[in-house]
Amino acid sequence: MPLPSFDPRRTAVVTIDMHRGHLDPEVATMPLPAEAAARVTAANAVLVRAARARQVPVVHVVTGYHAVSEIASNPWWAAVAGTDATRANVLNHQLPGSPGLQVMPDLLDASDVVVIGKKRYDCFAATDLDHVLRSRSVQTLLLTGVNTNSCVLATTVAANTRDYAAVVVEECVDTMDRSLHDAALRVIGTAFGWVAGLDETVAAL
Known part of the structure; x- marks a missing residue:
C-alpha cells in the first residue's frame, strides 16, 4: 500500500529498543546477530539524521526495569527464562546500571527525546510516550527498532488503536x-x- 500523505510537522520517528542491550555485541543481554545489529543501526542512523534535518522529532523508547521482579511478574517471560528460547536471558535484561540501557551512540542527539522505563512490548504501556507525541501534535509515527515480531508489532497495534498513522520502516x-x-x-x-x-520514507519527509 502506498504511503499516506503526511505532514512532517506532525510526524515523529519513534525508535524502539535501539539500545546496547540488543545491538552492542560487547554488552548485549539479548543480542541480535552482530551483522543484523550493525545493519539495522546503520539504517536507523540514516533515518534519524534525515528527520532531524527536516525538524522532525526523534523519540527513543528504551526498556528498563527497577528490579528483576518487574520482569518475572510476566508469566510468559518467567516460563521461558533459562530455557532454549530466544528470550531465555530475559531476567537479566535491562536491569539498573546495565550499559544496555544506553541508546546506540550513532543514533542519539541532544535534540532527541528519550523515554526510559518501557516495561512491556507495547511502548505506550506505562510510559509517557503518548504525552510526548500528543504535546507535539504528532499524528504520524515512523516506527523502527527491535524486535519486529514483539515490540515493534505490539507498538504498531497500540498506535493504530490510538488513531496514529503508523509507518514501519522496513530496513x-x-x-x-x-x-x-x-x-x-x-x-x-x-x-x-x-x-x-x-x-x-526519507523521500516522503
Whole structure:
C-alpha cells in the first residue's frame, strides 16, 4: 500500500529498543546477530539524521526495569527464562546500571527525546510516550527498532488503536526471531499500518 500523505510537522520517528542491550555485541543481554545489529543501526542512523534535518522529532523508547521482579511478574517471560528460547536471558535484561540501557551512540542527539522505563512490548504501556507525541501534535509515527515480531508489532497495534498513522520502516527493524520478521511485517501491513522502505520514507519527509 502506498504511503499516506503526511505532514512532517506532525510526524515523529519513534525508535524502539535501539539500545546496547540488543545491538552492542560487547554488552548485549539479548543480542541480535552482530551483522543484523550493525545493519539495522546503520539504517536507523540514516533515518534519524534525515528527520532531524527536516525538524522532525526523534523519540527513543528504551526498556528498563527497577528490579528483576518487574520482569518475572510476566508469566510468559518467567516460563521461558533459562530455557532454549530466544528470550531465555530475559531476567537479566535491562536491569539498573546495565550499559544496555544506553541508546546506540550513532543514533542519539541532544535534540532527541528519550523515554526510559518501557516495561512491556507495547511502548505506550506505562510510559509517557503518548504525552510526548500528543504535546507535539504528532499524528504520524515512523516506527523502527527491535524486535519486529514483539515490540515493534505490539507498538504498531497500540498506535493504530490510538488513531496514529503508523509507518514501519522496513530496513530499520529486525528481530532475534529472524524466521518471524517477514511474517510480522505482513501482519502489520495487512491490519495495522504501513510498511515502507527507508528510501521511500526519507523521500516522503
